[in-house]
Amino acid sequence: MSGLITPMALRVAVTLGLPDRLRDQPATAHSLAPDLKVDPLALDLLLAHLTTLGVVERTDAGYRTTSFGALLGADAGNGLNNLLHHDTAAGRADLAFVDLIHSVRTGEPAYPLRYGQDFWTDLAEQPHLRDAFDRQMNDRIRDWIPQIVAGFDWSRFGTVVDVGGGHGSLLAAVLAAHPAMRGHVVDLEATAAGARALFDAQGLADRAEVTAGSFFDPLPTGGDAYLLFDILHDWDDEQAHRILARCVEAAPPDGRILVVESIGGIGDETWFDLVMLVHFGGRDRGLEDFKNLAAPHGLVVESVTPVVGGRSVLEFRKHPI
């Protein structure tokens, strides 16, 4: 219950690159310290705790990364390194959790208190954070994609506009499974460029458009469904209304708005609610919250389909058709 020390020790280990550094060649704290620009005695204390955790082990030649510790390596393929490093989008944002009490007191994100501006502004100004965030999003959705594609009837829609669609990996899989469908990703410039590259690489450029822009501005028309995957939970109600309004104004009268996220009470993950609060001032909403959010836009819930990763597809239609 008092465990702030171990999570921070793991994050510092990743930030210093210790799991990779000690992977093949053991080393002592004293030999490593000058290169890492750290204090040798303090590094030894850290490595001793990492030994207790089983991340490294002691050998005659110094500390060496264990197979467990290798899971924290940059190339481990599990996304952990990107989540824990102090200078990635998630790792940096999580440090704002020391001000969780501020968020609980005010309902406001703690991130700007620590960094002076909001998460998205930081990403716009620091390309390495934007890259890290896009990678994090791709890592998290990769294993879910087959179930999301199979678990919902996408073929009903001629064109899906993926609003805040990231690199478009889900949309690409949907289009690959349904050759008659078309898709359109809208995201901010740097991320939109990644979506273009992915569609080109997968030979989908003739069916998949990409628009660089903000979902607070008018969205492309021509979609039968407007998809918001893990978008609304990043925003407070006021901003969520603005995003929904853009989708509704772009959608045709019989169009659908598909909100995919963790619906509170349906396989929800409580820790994630706190992440949304501290990073963004957002939250996962319950079904009633979504109905209330959508009602002023003339939207009614048509179906709720649990898919994967605690996420459900919440399908809204305009009322009346």
Ligand SMILES: C[S@@+](CC[C@H](N)C(=O)[O-])C[C@H]1O[C@@H](n2cnc3c(N)ncnc32)[C@H](O)[C@@H]1O
């Ligand atoms: C949590 S990610 C979800 C990405 C994607 N839908 C997925 O599920 O993998 C939120 C996305 O919203 C995008 N985003 C943030 N602010 C935006 C804005 N004002 N206009 C368009 N996209 C935005 C981010 O770039 C990011 O790709």
